[in-house]
Amino acid sequence: MFDKVLIANRGEIACRIACTLRELGVRTVAVCSNVDRGARHTRLADKVCLLGAAEPQASYLNIEALLQAARASGAEAVHPGYGFLAENAEFAAAVEAAGLTFIGPTPEQIRALGDKRTARDIAQKAGVPVVPGATGADRAALRKAAQRLGYPVIVKAALGGGGKGMQVVEDASQLDEALDSTQRLALSGFGDPSLYLEKRLDRPRHVEVQVLGDGRGHAIHLFERECSLQRRHQKVLEECPSPTVTEGLRDRLTDAAVAIARELKYRGAGTVEFLLAGEDFWFLEMNTRLQVEHPVTEIVTGLDLVRLQLEVAASGRLPITQSDIVRRGHAIEVRIYAEDAARGFLPQAGTALRVRWPQGPFVRVDAGIEPGDAVPVHYDPILAKVVAAGGTRDQALARLTTALDQALVHGVMTNLPFLRALVRARPVAAAAADTEWIEREFLASFAAVAGAPAPELALAAAALLEWMGDGAPTGTVFPGPGAARAGSTDAFRAAGRWRLPGLE
Amino acid sequence: MFDKVLIANRGEIACRIACTLRELGVRTVAVCSNVDRGARHTRLADKVCLLGAAEPQASYLNIEALLQAARASGAEAVHPGYGFLAENAEFAAAVEAAGLTFIGPTPEQIRALGDKRTARDIAQKAGVPVVPGATGADRAALRKAAQRLGYPVIVKAALGGGGKGMQVVEDASQLDEALDSTQRLALSGFGDPSLYLEKRLDRPRHVEVQVLGDGRGHAIHLFERECSLQRRHQKVLEECPSPTVTEGLRDRLTDAAVAIARELKYRGAGTVEFLLAGEDFWFLEMNTRLQVEHPVTEIVTGLDLVRLQLEVAASGRLPITQSDIVRRGHAIEVRIYAEDAARGFLPQAGTALRVRWPQGPFVRVDAGIEPGDAVPVHYDPILAKVVAAGGTRDQALARLTTALDQALVHGVMTNLPFLRALVRARPVAAAAADTEWIEREFLASFAAVAGAPAPELALAAAALLEWMGDGAPTGTVFPGPGAARAGSTDAFRAAGRWRLPGLE
């Protein structure tokens, strides 16, 4: 095992990786931008290196600064986390050129799978069906391909992924504007304006398979995850196992994923994403990083994916065999974002003055912040993930609901009200949602709840705190001691209205 | 399942039970004493009933007030938690006489197992060996029995349990004082001055088996827990499975425990405690409640013991069979107490102004407090339990160590420094500790660490906060901005000294 590893990331995933490194006795080097000095991921580290200014280009995307931090700290290996440079082949190559180990696949594998065009070729070579689509630099050719596939189509940045840099086009009149704006995002976000067109399937489900390869042709899987609950192609709730995949389909999906990993001689942890309709599936893309939603797999298999990544990177061998991997129960994750769900999910920034993560039986929280920590504007607004486990899906969902009720983040607005409503929605309980259900149906129900006025007691509490001032000593009773405990008033009954109803 | 359940308890266990009730959609009635108004366990409830004054006799031990709360709230069943009235046969009988369901064994079972004398008879009838001992009201007879058993012996309150009301007697000259003081505690703590003498085994290990019975003669087990790490016969660290029990011994232990439960037609969850030396074991006592340490069993089996209790109580049937219960991995728990470990473990009270429980992969926390909550002087000083899971014991212990480093409780002193040192001790890593090791060897090592002066930076921080005053705006730099990042000073290197060493 390595003696010292640098984590080229921030936030909850840097904290998550640091936990495993600490457990293994590996010394941990954190990096941070100027606004992240003292952030939680730096507090979990043995050493911290300052990368540069807040802007990602100056810090977490700054390959030169990261390599310098690795050299200065004496790290032997670099874990990229997810996002930032995690799927940047140039970074992986630069890490290896510096004589360090990149904890992830080879630069060639990242490059091949990061380009939707070569990724599709690999899947097809492995005998796995792909979503109908087309590539091309030429506008006229793309327009013709869209016509051939039939609208709606999806325009994607060829080097994009994970829902970033993609746009749905309903008919031919919107195609040009979509090509323009996606091309702009492709260039600014992924450094390459190449585009790719894909047939938009009707109400598909999103299922992905976690794989692990030794880089020499051996590969195993850690079952699938269902991630059909999405908003704007961003995952909102993920679970393991998929509630809709039958045993036979599970075998075919995991076989297909392992075939792709073997075909590539894939190294490390990766995720093969599929779109499903009924018992049919199509390869969508392969992510060459640790996924945000990896905890649900960890809970169901009992395995630590970060540890497995480290072991493969350090030894070049798989530390376990397929038969060691056994599923037990069900796990569901939701992502806590700093965003105002009632106002178009606008990203929020500020200081998380008061934070209480849920705890208790069968609940896991991976958090990037603690009370008093800043939420800067410059980065992805994910604050934490709340995951619940159970013997059955119903049990896990009930626990998740209870856990989200307990969670509290004050000082910066979060999507907690949205998530609390989501986990109570009947199609979620029934596992009947496709990838477009949230936008097609749920957002309107949520808007009705989110738009309701706050209860009178909430306003009274805010006004009373103002009246008392911050200086009043605690224990002070204003203006006198409470009345006897008998009877009830409308105001307090009114607070009962604020229990979340079961939404459609 | 019940519609509404009253939890006749407080603190972390009341919170733990409320979690399962909420998940099941069962309405939860909390009770509280005057000092516990607004405590966390009341915040998790749907309804709260005030029992009376802070003193346990006026509140959590007040059977009449509890029954009145149950009647007034319309609860159908009562969960007693642990401690307080959990093993009080009179309470169980009063609950049933009031037409409610007591979530636990029958009053007769509680009475029979609560008296060490009848409990031993039951074990022997089930063919299970018991620790050599003697009972008797007469001083001369007890003195003679002690002589026969051979010193050291242990004097116990016949109705005591869980390490409460017991005292080790090294030689005959101490016997009378021990009989006096144990008798006084027996009378005040358990309402009966009867005593019981037991041979004190040399460096025994403590292993217990979790059982579950349907009250009609069917019983199953959920494997064993090892609880050998004790201080003054109070468990400090518990784990599942036992690291020292072989497969053959495990079968014999679980068979013996199930035999006792069947013999009694035991109803609900219970724990059969054994003392072990090598491959030999002796019945010690059977606890007729949910144990503090039940989470380690829940993690390893994936089962919710509170839910199982509720299901047995509601249906009179076991919802699972022995073959449904499968172990996976290892779990270790420690108990966070409000006590000053450096000053004789004196109980502490106050307000937990700042609290951060650990989170992250494979860590569970069952807590009774959140930031701002009071820790009253009147009750058991347990604040929370931190539990870590792993594929192996080493992994679980490493995770627990990391989790304890993350935990923070400010405002009331806790045993966290003690626990952080304990989980780093080599005999704990080697699973080589017996029930007396902490007092015999570890406390001296801990005292050396605990007695070391705080680092200069800690004093500087306290003094600087005083200098700035509470009113200084955040973000203020005193007196000017920090210097460039280069070089290092002795003061900061000195802080490195405060990493905990590996203790013997």
Place this chain on the structure above:
Amino acid sequence: MRSHWRDGDRVRSVDLVPQPGGRFRTTVDGVELDLAIERLEDGRMRLSSSGEEVLAEVTTAGARRFVRIGHMDFVLEREAGGRRRAAATGGGALESPMPGMVTKVWVAEGDVVTRGQPLLAIEAMKMEHVIRSPRDGRVKRLAAAAGEMVEGGVTLVELEEAS
């Protein structure tokens, strides 16, 4: 004491009148509550009214108050000037919804725009947000250019009647 609070799209008023009997008469948008209050540690307070009591937790973050009651959170914003700001945003100013970079500007000053028409786009945290015209009108002032970094809450576009 009267105070005004923004609650989503509404501005609501609270009147507090300390009562001789040792309580507060609290009027929220005309709904009257009779409350006693005990301040606890750390921004918490116990509100009670004829036998019922509830624990409320209030966190102050600038003008915002994060209020927790039971398992629900509410975010209110102190309106210093009563309903003034409500009137302003009901007027012609379109504010940036978040900090970010203006990536596209589709209109110029003087342009006549229709309800729903894209005016400009802001990119932040890897997402592009299009700001559309809330109604028919004319661009009176354009306060941002493509490529410019803007803070949240600053005026980007002022509209006037197209007449």
Place this chain on the structure above:
Amino acid sequence: MRSHWRDGDRVRSVDLVPQPGGRFRTTVDGVELDLAIERLEDGRMRLSSSGEEVLAEVTTAGARRFVRIGHMDFVLEREAGGRRRAAATGGGALESPMPGMVTKVWVAEGDVVTRGQPLLAIEAMKMEHVIRSPRDGRVKRLAAAAGEMVEGGVTLVELEEAS
């Protein structure tokens, strides 16, 4: 500014002298540190000294300060009167270590006692704690009786030289 802090059995002193260069000269028991400090939210501060920096978290609870640095916690107690209290406890007063009920009193005023001899017992949170004489001496004053509830930190017994 000079302050004194109880740290376990010790009383330690801290001197703070603001420096013209925009820093603090901090002297802790004669060990000199050159520190800059930035106050963050919620009792946290960043201490830095020639290129190294550390995050410290200080929570005030009465006279006590709970200090977190890295993964270690320290509890210090502000000594208002310098080393006065240290002298007092070094004197003849034995205080109750915790709140609880006095269950047993084995001595009377005037009794000669030897080091280690049990004087009285307190029961709290289901545990009995025996208070023993820290040295040879005579019971000058007995301030508690069996059955009495006592607070933590109050004087239970005063000892004097037996001579």
